[in-house]
Amino acid sequence: MADGLPRKHDLKPYTKEGNVETLNEILITGVRVIDLRFPTSREHIGSDAVNKDPDYSAAYCILETNTGLTGHGLSFTLGRGTDLVVQAAVYLSRYVVKRSLSSITEDFCAFSRQMTDDTQFRWLGPEKGVIHLATAALINAVWDLYARAEKKPLWQLLSEMEPCQLLKAVDFRYIDDALTPAEAKELLESARDGKAERLEHLRKTGYPAYTTSVGWFGYSEEKIRRLCHEALEEGWTHFKLKVGGDPEEDLRRGRIVREEIGWTRKLMVDANQKWGVLEAIERTRQLAELKPWWMEEPTSPDDILGHARLRREVPEVRIATGEHCHNRVMFKQFLQAGGLDVLQLDSCRVGGVNENIAILLLAKKFGTPVCPHAGGVGLCEYVQHLSMFDYLSVSATMEDRVIEFVDHLHEHFVTPVRIQSGYYMMPTEPGYSIEIREESLNRFAYPQGEAWSAKA
Helix, strand or coil, rough: CCCCCCCCCCCCCCCCCCCCCCCCCEEEEEEEEEEECCCCHHHHCCCCCCCCCCCCEEEEEEECCCCCCCCEEEEEECCHHHHHHHHEEEEEEEECCCHHHHHHHHCHHHHHHHHHCCCCCCHHHCCHHHHHHHHHHHHHHHHHHHHCCCCCCHHHHHHHHCCCHHCCCCCCCCCCCCCCCCHHHHHHCCCCCCCCHHHHHHHCCHHHHHEEEEECCCHHHHHHHHHHHHHCCCCCCEHHHHHHHHHHHEEEEEEHHHHHHCCCCEEEEEEEEECHHHHHHHHHHHHHHCCCCCCEECCCCCCHHHHHHHHHCCEEEEEEEECCCCCHHHHHHHHCCCCCCCCCCCCCCCCCHHHHHHHHHHHHHHHEEECCCCCCCCHHHHHHHHHHHHHHHHHHCCCCCCCCCCCCCCCCCCCCEEECCCEECCCCEEEECCCCHHHHHHEEEEEECCCCEEEE
């Protein structure tokens, strides 16, 4: 095609002619990219102050190989525009198809730079927005394939890597003024002490989580109380409330939650970028009576200095943000500027596992706790691996750390998350836990049953 984009069902037969790979190597022979949309805006799952009609969706990638082994990855979206991410992923698939898995994993940083440094395509970013979401979907699919080939869950694959091997996946360009490769290696080596004990602790208790399910907009007082009561019975100790509506109504809803959960359990509030900086300062002061464990996304996710000002002017409330941070560079500046107290990385907003490793290392260097964002399609399945790897091999602590849990759409996954008494249980199946059931793909592909394909 003139624009270089494969079209739907533009299939070419794979041939070994000219292929120098040995027969027992895993060769990526094709990529399927599916526009997957769940009609959650019609199912009354709740909303926040900004995203009022979310259709939880994803650009979903399947890597096909010459061995029958597959790799799965996705980037979360909210409905309209998913097709743009799909088309970007199809374009970027040219850097994946006809590659051996080993040629990628031996120098993962070089591979990720291929994806982000296309001399013309990068103009649409660089390393942000639609093209970075597409990059993440493909890179995460490669990591899923890699973990499956090694017959390990992703957290285990990462945590068992030697520091030098792990750092070959990290792109230090643009962040080495804040974290050098030598410093990163030292951080990883220092976390080796006690790793066996931490692994045993994870296996016994899991990783702590918090629930967002009690505090969506549109819930009646009766429903809020009922959901809080049910969550307490299930063992939850951390709760999140959506704010950003009428000031008095936000306080009223917050007081209801506090009445139900008490003052010893943790309550977080989330404005989902609703306010400008001055309003965020005023509203955070008002909400301080609820004693929130953090105020999440109070203003524009790009306003690093605005977040830093809010931290200075309302020091009694911790500030959390990050689910809409574009890349490792933005996180670096948030940390350097003192713009956050809690770093909320997103598994597929940035460039997949590779860039999340860089962000975890930056957070360790600056002594900042990481509590990942996990609302949406598959994000709980993803981030459990990242947090468990962080605990085992980077931060070496669970202090002030929890993973978000939203109880939506897990039934569509082959290996969904397992929650017990407010804790994520360790995944045991090989891969990144992101494979979606075939019947769900067939039912919720948009338009119905269609997919984009690229073949070697």
